[in-house]
Amino acid sequence: MIAAPLPVIGKGALELDGVSKTYGEDRVVDTVHATIRPGEFFSLLGPSGSGKTTTLMMIAGFVLPDGGTIRVDGADFTRVPPQRRGLGMVFQNYAIFPHLNVFENVAFPLRARHVPASELRERVQAALELVQLDRFAQRYARQLSGGQQQRVAIARAIVFHPSIVLMDEPLGALDKNLRYDMQVEIKEIQQRLGMTVVYVTHDQEEAMNMSDRIAIMNHGRIEQLGPPSEIYERPLNAFVGRFLGEANLIEGTLERIEGGEALLRTRDGLALRARFKSIATPGRAASLFVRPEKLAFGGGSDANQVEGTVRRRSFLGNIIRTVVDAGQATHLTVDLPNLSDGPGPEVGARVTVGWSVAHSLILLD
Numbered sequence: 001m002i003a004a005p006l007p008v009i010g011k012g013a014l015e016l017d018g019v020s021k022t023y024g025e026d027r028v029v030d031t032v033h034a035t036i037r038p039g040e041f042f043s044l045l046g047p048s049g050s051g052k053t054t055t056l057m058m059i060a061g062f063v064l065p066d067g068g069t070i071r072v073d074g075a076d077f078t079r080v081p082p083q084r085r086g087l088g089m090v091f092q093n094y095a096i097f098p099h100l101n102v103f104e105n106v107a108f109p110l111r112a113r114h115v116p117a118s119e120l121r122e123r124v125q126a127a128l129e130l131v132q133l134d135r136f137a138q139r140y141a142r143q144l145s146g147g148q149q150q151r152v153a154i155a156r157a158i159v160f161h162p163s164i165v166l167m168d169e170p171l172g173a174l175d176k177n178l179r180y181d182m183q184v185e186i187k188e189i190q191q192r193l194g195m196t197v198v199y200v201t202h203d204q205e206e207a208m209n210m211s212d213r214i215a216i217m218n219h220g221r222i223e224q225l226g227p228p229s230e231i232y233e234r235p236l237n238a239f240v241g242r243f244l245g246e247a248n249l250i251e252g253t254l255e256r257i258e259g260g261e262a263l264l265r266t267r268d269g270l271a272l273r274a275r276f277k278s279i280a281t282p283g284r285a286a287s288l289f290v291r292p293e294k295l296a297f298g299g300g301s302d303a304n305q306v307e308g309t310v311r312r313r314s315f316l317g318n319i320i321r322t323v324v325d326a327g328q329a330t331h332l333t334v335d336l337p338n339l340s341d342g343p344g345p346e347v348g349a350r351v352t353v354g355w356s357v358a359h360s361l362i363l364l365d
């Protein structure tokens, strides 16, 4: 077998230009466009089966697209075999070799590229220090925890200095606290090395915590692409609004549209105001979108106000979540920070819920 050459350290720009993949009748990745910048942390986020892994496997070269082009630093990589792409890869199920110790696992990509012994030792040492495993070089997989095994996989992915690293649910098998610590570590390593990371996850918080930009995928398509705060505050449609974080979506009909604002008549006959920048004709079905933490009991001047009865109250630690029935079809979730001034209204209490028009968006389905 001919060994792959050491990859040229490129800039790490990645372009997906109308990339598609069909299995049988199913177009599992449908005309995906994305331009990923050098040094960017870019996440593909979506429900199971939305096409994230298939997209990543096409970038890696393990799956051949049947439409579109993949470019790395401007060069067409669509049909370049995986071992010649020079990309680092980390998968969920560690995939560290059980018969090799930590040192040899990390050295593996360098041996495949015939890196001289002294340089190899230095590079492996540096990669192990980066993931804080330098004291574990002689251990085998069975002597390591899940988190440590995943660190080995990360060290192995970065040891040959790839400009782009692909990660597919790398923290999926770890418990919540360790997961959070590893998110911070991976992000720090990524920033220190200035590498581009394309990261697949179905965990919304993880994507928001780590990413410069997120692509929200659904049925093989990118529904929205942008920085976490933009997607969270200004989802383009109800799917995105619901998928990233908690959302109130109140269905109704557009009644009046004027000056960047619209009046929505809910199914219960309530009149609510919200920001609306698109073009639509009155009478059209739409939803008002507002995040639970933007709601409060009582009302302000520039506010939507709704009366209702508290149906449920949940203690979630940092927040108190209250569900209010404000009609047959209008149920509002109100999240309040857990402050010392009490848990808010009791179940069964009559309340007024208010929120600002500026925090309300009209979404068309």
Ligand code: ADP
Pocket: 023, 028, 046, 047, 048, 049, 050, 051, 052, 053, 054, 055
């Ligand atoms: P995700 O990573 O978002 O969970 P995947 O990319 O793994 O989604 O899968 C998208 C869809 O493609 C799924 O419906 C899956 O069953 C299908 N799929 C993936 N790989 C294959 C394959 N090799 N043959 C047939 N269908 C596949």
